Amino acid sequence: MPDILVIIASPREGGVGAMIGRWFLDQAGQRPDLRLDVMDLSRTPLPPIQSGNADGPGEEARALAARIAAADGFVVITPEYNHAYPACLKLAVDAVRHEWAAKPVGFVSYGGRSGGLRAVEQLRLVFAELHVMTLRDTVSFHQTPTQFDEKGRLTEPDGANGAAKVMLDQLIWWATTLSQGRAARPYTP
Numbered sequence: 767m768p769d770i771l772v773i774i775a776s777p778r779e780g781g782v783g784a785m786i787g788r789w790f791l792d793q794a795g796q797r798p799d800l801r802l803d804v805m806d807l808s809r810t811p812l813p814p815i816q817s818g819n820a821d822g823p824g825e826e827a828r829a830l831a832a833r834i835a836a837a838d839g840f841v842v843i844t845p846e847y848n849h850a851y852p853a854c855l856k857l858a859v860d861a862v863r864h865e866w867a868a869k870p871v872g873f874v875s876y877g878g879r880s881g882g883l884r885a886v887e888q889l890r891l892v893f894a895e896l897h898v899m900t901l902r903d904t905v906s907f908h909q910t911p912t913q914f915d916e917k918g919r920l921t922e923p924d925g926a927n928g929a930a931k932v933m934l935d936q937l938i939w940w941a942t943t944l945s946q947g948r949a950a951r952p953y954t955p
């Protein structure tokens with residue numbers, strides 16, 4: 767059973783990201799075929815970028831690397847900020863290197879009219895550099911607040927719930943397959 771790390775990439779504690787995160791964790795939590803870990807970047811100390819010849823990674827970088835290393839796959843839940851993804855996500859991505867490699871990532875995005883899709887397309891370029899397999903199918907929320915009621919529940923859940931199932935099915939296939947592949951033959955980026 768693959769270990770999936772869900773990264774909630776909003777820098778705003780209690781923002782829309784928290785609401786989307788609750789919805790997604792409810793969906794993923796119902797599945798018997800994965801184990802979940804959750805990293806909320808609004809509450810995660812992020813390390814400074816290492817210079818390369820410093821005394822090695824600091825405590826925050828080691829903690830982050832351990833969480834990434836323990837995962838077989840990832841889901842990134844990201845808003846769109848100025849046609850891109852938030853800076854806290856780039857910090858987290860850049861703080862770790864080989865621990866990302868040969869694993870899949872799925873995306874849940876949200877924003878205004880674009881539904882965060884431009885943030886996702888930029889993330890595909892970034893993750894390619896780290897040898898991360900990005901999944902074709904994503905979940906996106908356009909004009910997000912209009913889709914949830916005052917209790918944070920989706921008013922018309924079928925579309926998003928179905929999209930989450932498609933993405934999770936793909937994620938589990940890739941996470942399981944690449945985990946077996948790494949065990950059979952170490953991947954050397």
Ligand SMILES: Cc1cc2nc3c(=O)[nH]c(=O)nc-3n(C[C@H](O)[C@H](O)[C@H](O)COP(=O)(O)O)c2cc1C
Nearest residue numbers: 776778781782783845846847848849877878879880
């Ligand atoms: C600095 C900033 C820039 C934004 N830029 C965009 C954008 O380019 N496209 C878009 O669709 N929404 C944009 N938005 C709207 C956010 O995607 C939307 O408000 C989202 O729900 C914010 O998520 P959060 O509450 O988790 O921060 C922007 C919001 C902020 C704060």
